[in-house]
Structures are given as structure tokens and as C-alpha cells.
Amino acid sequence: MSFTFNPINEEKIKKLWGEYPKKESLTLPMLWMAQYQEGWITPEAIRTIAARLELSPSHLFGIATFYTMFRLSAVGTYHIELCQTLSCALCGKDALIEHLGKKWGIRPGETTEDGRFTLSLVECLGGCGGAPMLSLNETYHENVTPESLDALLEGLS
Amino acid sequence: MIQRIVSRKFDIPDAHRIDVALLHGGYATLSKAFAMEPDAITTEIERSGLRGKGGGGAPTGKKWRLMPKTISPSYLVVNADESEPGTFKDRQILQYDPHLLIEGIIVSAYAMGADHAYVYIRGEYKAFHDRLVEAVEEAYERGYLGENIRNSGFNLSLSVHRGAGAYICGEKSALLESLEGKRGHPRLKPAKPECEWYFGHPATVNNVETIATVPFIVQEGFEAYRAYGTDQSPGTMLFAMSGHISRPGVYELPFGLRMMEVIDELGGGVKNGKKLKAVIPGGASTPVLTAEEAEKATLDYETLSAMGSGLGTGGMIIMDEESCMVKALHNLLSFYRHESCGQCTPCREGTGWVDTLIRHILAGRGDETHIQTLLDVSKTMNGQTICVFAPAVSGVINAFVKKFRPEFEHYFQRSEG
Ligand SMILES: Cc1cc2nc3c(=O)[nH]c(=O)nc-3n(C[C@H](O)[C@H](O)[C@H](O)COP(=O)(O)O)c2cc1C
Ligand code: SF4
Ligand code: FES
Numbered sequence: 001m002s003f004t005f006n007p008i009n010e011e012k013i014k015k016l017w018g019e020y021p022k023k024e025s026l027t028l029p030m031l032w033m034a035q036y037q038e039g040w041i042t043p044e045a046i047r048t049i050a051a052r053l054e055l056s057p058s059h060l061f062g063i064a065t066f067y068t069m070f071r072l073s074a075v076g077t078y079h080i081e082l083c084q085t086l087s088c089a090l091c092g093k094d095a096l097i098e099h100l101g102k103k104w105g106i107r108p109g110e111t112t113e114d115g116r117f118t119l120s121l122v123e124c125l126g127g128c129g130g131a132p133m134l135s136l137n138e139t140y141h142e143n144v145t146p147e148s149l150d151a152l153l154e155g156l157s
Numbered sequence: 158m159i160q161r162i163v164s165r166k167f168d169i170p171d172a173h174r175i176d177v178a179l180l181h182g183g184y185a186t187l188s189k190a191f192a193m194e195p196d197a198i199t200t201e202i203e204r205s206g207l208r209g210k211g212g213g214g215a216p217t218g219k220k221w222r223l224m225p226k227t228i229s230p231s232y233l234v235v236n237a238d239e240s241e242p243g244t245f246k247d248r249q250i251l252q253y254d255p256h257l258l259i260e261g262i263i264v265s266a267y268a269m270g271a272d273h274a275y276v277y278i279r280g281e282y283k284a285f286h287d288r289l290v291e292a293v294e295e296a297y298e299r300g301y302l303g304e305n306i307r308n309s310g311f312n313l314s315l316s317v318h319r320g321a322g323a324y325i326c327g328e329k330s331a332l333l334e335s336l337e338g339k340r341g342h343p344r345l346k347p348a349k350p351e352c353e354w355y356f357g358h359p360a361t362v363n364n365v366e367t368i369a370t371v372p373f374i375v376q377e378g379f380e381a382y383r384a385y386g387t388d389q390s391p392g393t394m395l396f397a398m399s400g401h402i403s404r405p406g407v408y409e410l411p412f413g414l415r416m417m418e419v420i421d422e423l424g425g426g427v428k429n430g431k432k433l434k435a436v437i438p439g440g441a442s443t444p445v446l447t448a449e450e451a452e453k454a455t456l457d458y459e460t461l462s463a464m465g466s467g468l469g470t471g472g473m474i475i476m477d478e479e480s481c482m483v484k485a486l487h488n489l490l491s492f493y494r495h496e497s498c499g500q501c502t503p504c505r506e507g508t509g510w511v512d513t514l515i516r517h518i519l520a521g522r523g524d525e526t527h528i529q530t531l532l533d534v535s536k537t538m539n540g541q542t543i544c545v546f547a548p549a550v551s552g553v554i555n556a557f558v559k560k561f562r563p564e565f566e567h568y569f570q571r572s573e574g
Contacts, residue, residue, distance in 0.1 A: 086242055
């Protein structure tokens with residue numbers, strides 16, 4: 001399997017090429033595009049980006065593993081990133097983790113068997129004022145309670 | 158108590174749209190700024206005493222003067238990484254008044270002679286990123302960015318660059334490494350003060366709120382800014398409260414207010430009528446204060462550093478009487494273990510060890526030697542690393558252990574062998 005950027009991303013890349021003095025700066029933007037396109041960053045995508053930027057695939061791999069948001073394997077349709085840092089801990093993140101496990105069978109670091117949900121515990125998302133909080137497919141939900149969590153998950157198709 | 162300098166348009170519906178922003182004075186500073194000599198703007202900022210709001214509190218004007226005028230192109234890089242636990246202030250500007258940030262960027266870049274600006278925004282802030290990108294597009298369309306801005310002869314391009322989840326990329330040199338497409342590894346500090354460098358070209362890194370303050374100072378004059386705050390901490394800051402507080406949130410306040418007045422009056426006091434045990438004053442990396450210390454604290458750089466802590470990002474984390482300080486420290490140490498960039502041995506290994514030690518204590522398998530080892534390891538993390546991440550962790554550990562030692566000892570007795 002090979003990887004190519006779709007035409008929309010190719011347009012974006014062309015534009016970005018002019019926004020930075022050196023093309024290495026496109027590393028993170030291109031990894032983002034690959035992740036959005038495929039759902040995760042495939043080895044083929046790494047090779048393609050490396051070739052485009054004239055960098056080694058191992059260098060690219062080192063970048064992709066350094067940044068926690070880059071995924072090197074597929075996640076569920078719904079990716080729950082629950083904040084586990086101090087303000088959220090003080091305001092009840094443990095109860096949410098327990099609830100997700102008991103009622104929904106969703107456990108930290110795992111994807112449910114039906115492939116619908118992945119739960120990741122993440123560090124402070126800058127939503128401390130609405131602790132406890134989580135991000136569901138990159139949308140923030142703050143002041144989460146077990147009840148509001150049920151409503152949120154039940155509302156998903 | 159509340160003052161509105163950067164938060165002036167926060168309550169205006171749709172102020173993130175350029176038409177609304179313009180109706181309420183958005184970009185009004187530009188004509189005044191372009192009529193001034195660039196250097197005169199820097200002087201105005203210097204006189205205002207503006208200090209960086211990213212956590213360090215460095216004088217902004219002095220920093221701008223480090224930009225060599227002879228090398229081109231040069232860059233202004235805005236730090237919107239906002240990853241310090243307990244901090245959620247810059248996102249308010251991005252969400253409610255992104256045009257104020259853009260206006261600040263134009264004026265600041267003009268003052269320091271920067272040709273291009275980047276806003277480096279943490280990857281998780283997808284919604285705020287999208288909002289800022291829209292605002293930037295609007296600004297280009299109306300001629301506030303690009304070539305010959307408002308017929309001033311000044312050109313500036315602006316790009317928004319997304320991070321991808323790494324606390325350390327908030328550190329300015331790590332941020333620049335990341336912007337260069339590398340891992341976010343902080344750089345060795347130069348022997349003498351100099352500007353930062355992006356691909357070998359001069360760069361200045363400033364926090365979102367710092368840059369958003371610039372238009373007010375240029376428009377109203379440095380005295381107007383100095384009218385707020387204290388002599389050493391002039392002006393205002395977006396202070397945040399989270400944790401066990403009745404009304405968490407972000408409030409723009411002059412420096413120097415009593416911490417407890419802010420907690421009680423704006424924050425509505427400790428949640429559920431409980432008593433206060435501790436406050437982390439300015440983001441997770443500032444040493445914790447006891448309730449007694451919080452009584453004496455005022456929200457300014459000089460008082461908090463004299464108390465052995467710091468103003469940091471102004472993000473207060475409030476902990477009530479029932480909070481377990483051992484668990485709280487453990488929570489922070491596992492954060493630091495995860496976020497150490499791994500370049501320096503004392504930091505990479507140290508953050509792992511202190512986390513492991515605390516786990517032992519929490520599991521009831523600890524004794525005095527664990528506390529001593531914790532303090533010993535913390536000492537090795539201070540003053541021997543590339544960036545101040547590790548020394549900050551050291552300070553966090555020392556404050557928790559020294560101020561709440563009986564709570565740690567309490568866990569010894571739970572030992573079941
Ligand atoms: C570990 C670490 C993390 C930091 N994180 C941030 C951050 O998220 N946002 C920020 O503006 N500054 C952060 N800083 C401070 C920056 O290095 C830099 O001083 C600041 O962005 C400069 O802007 P200012 O002078 O306007 O505050 C961090 C520093 C360290 C050591
Ligand atoms: S102190 Fe820690 S975070 Fe800073 S450069 Fe060294 S290893 Fe990286
Ligand atoms: S501690 Fe959870 S968002 Fe900051």
C-alpha cells in the first residue's frame with residue numbers, strides 16, 4: 001500500500017510551502033494531514049512525508065512518537081481523551097473513568113471490541129475551569145458528570 | 158476588582174468576527190502605531206513595565222531590544238501552547254477576541270521589525286485554532302495583514318502553526334525546535350542575553366496575553382497601564398481559578414490583590430463550604446502554599462517569589478481540607494514523568510524515580526528513607542539541566558514534602574508488609 005495526499009491536502013501543502021523559510025517546518029502540518037486523511041499515521045505516510053521533505057523515515061518516526069497526539073495505530077470511531085491532571089482529579093475524573101468502565105465497558109488505553117470507542121487518559125487540556133473535562137473527537141466537553149456523559153454517548157450515532 | 162484591558166470585548170457577542178471587532182475599536186491602534194517610530198513603541202512598552210504573561214514575567218520591552226535589526230528576515234512567534242496545568246487564560250483571548258491578538262501581533266512586529274509572525278498553538282486547542290485561522294483570513298481580506306498594511310508601507314504575514322501534544326513545547330526554545338519540524342527539545346541557553354533563533358534568524362517568543370496587551374499600552378500610553386497593579390508588577394493579568402472553588406473561571410485583575418479576597422469574592426470561596434487546605438498559585442509548576450500562606454499572599458510577582466513560590470501563569474489551583482496532598486503530588490509527578498523531554502539525565506531519570514517513590518509511599522510500602530530519597534533525587538534535578546522544567550519539579554516536591562510532611566508519614570502506618 002502506498003500513501004498519497006488527497007488533492008485538498010496537496011493544495012494546502014502548496015500554500016504552506018510558501019509560509020516557512022525551510023520545508024522542514026512542514027513536518028508537523030503534514031503529519032496532521034496524514035492523520036486526518038487516514039485516521040492514523042501509517043508507515044507509508046511516514047515514508048511519503050520523509051521523501052517529500054528530504055528527511056529520513058526514522059527521523060520522521062522519531063517526531064511522530066514524540067508528540068502524543070500523533071497516532072501510530074488506528075483508534076475507535078469515537079476517541080475519548082479524558083483529562084487526568086490535578087484540577088480534573090480534584091473534581092472527580094476517577095468517577096468518570098469508573099463509570100465508563102462499568103456502564104460502557106470502555107477502559108483506559110483500550111478500544112472497545114466493536115471498534116466504536118477508544119479511551120485515552122491525557123494530561124491537562126486547558127479546560128481546568130470546567131473540570132472534570134474530556135475531549136471527544138477533538139471537541140471539548142466540560143463539567144462532565146456520569147449523567148452528562150451518558151447523554152453524550154447515547155447521542156452518538 | 159475586575160479590570161478590562163485584554164478582556165474588554167469578551168462579553169460582546171460575536172466579537173471574534175472582524176465586523177463586530179471593528180465596531181468596538183478593533184485595530185484602532187494601528188493608525189497611531191504606524192505614525193510612531195518603531196523604536197518609540199518599544200520604549201513605550203519598556204516604560205509600561207509590561208512583563209511576559211507566559212509564566213516567567215520577563216520584561217517585554219527589554220526582550221524586544223535584543224532583536225538585531227541587521228539580519229532579515231526576522232520573526233515574531235506567539236506562544237499559544239498553554240499547557241501548564243491550571244492555566245486556561247490564553248484560550249479566552251483566542252476564543253472571544255482573536256482580532257485583539259492579531260492587532261497586537263501587527264503592532265509588536267512593527268516595533269521589532271519582524272517580517273513574519275507565527276502563532277504556535279497547542280494541538281488540543283482545535284476549536285480555538287480554527288477560530289484564530291478564520292480571524293486571520295478575515296484580517297488578510299480586509300488588508301490588516303499582508304503587503305502594505307493599511308497603506309503604512311509595512312508588510313507582515315501571519316501563519317498559525319499547530320502543535321501535537323507536548324507540554325515542553327511551551328518552553329520557548331523547544332517551541333522553536335518544534336516549529337522547525339523537530340522534536341520539542343529545549344536548547345542550551347546562551348551565556349549572555351540574546352534573542353531566540355528560528356532557522357538561524359532572529360526571533361522573539363511572546364505569550365498570547367502579553368501580545369494582546371500591547372495595543373492598550375500603545376493606544377492609552379504607558380501611564381494608563383501603570384495605573385493598575387504595583388510598582389514591580391504593573392498592569393493586569395488574566396487570573397484563573399480551578400479545583401475546589403465554587404466559581405471557577407478566568408478574571409482580569411490588577412496585580413497586587415489579596416489572594417483570599419479573589420478566591421472568596423470572585424471565586425465564591427472553597428466549594429461546598431469546606432475549609433481551604435492549600436493553593437497552587439500560578440500553574441502546577443509553582444510551589445504550593447498552605448492556607449495560612451494563602452492568607453498572606455497577594456497576587457504579584459514580588460510577594461509570591463518572596464514566599465518561595467511564584468506568580469507563574471496566574472492559574473490558581475484550590476484544594477480543600479479533604480484533599481490528600483500525597484495523591485496531589487503524585488498526580489503532578491506522573492504528569493512531569495510523562496512530559497519530560499528526556500534530554501537531560503537528572504530530569505528523565507529523576508521524574509521517573511520520584512513518581513515511583515511516591516507510588517510506594519501511597520501503596521503503604523514507604524518509610525522515612527523514601528521521603529529522604531525523594532528529597533535527594535529532587536536535589537539532583539535542580540540546577541543541572543538544559544531547561545527549568547526539572548528545577549521546577551524539584552521546587553514542587555520540596556514544597557509539598559516540607560509543608561505537608563505528616564500526610565506523607567501517615568501512609569507509613571498503613572503498611573501491611
Ligand atoms: C517547561 C516550560 C513550559 C512553558 N510553557 C509555556 C506555555 O505553555 N505558554 C507560554 O506562553 N509560555 C510558556 N513557557 C515560558 C516560555 O518559555 C517563554 O518564556 C514565554 O513564552 C515568553 O513569553 P512572555 O515573555 O510573553 O511570557 C514555558 C516555560 C517552561 C520552562
Ligand atoms: S530539564 Fe527535562 S524537560 Fe528540560 S531539557 Fe532537560 S530533560 Fe528536557
Ligand atoms: S487539569 Fe484537566 S483540563 Fe486542566
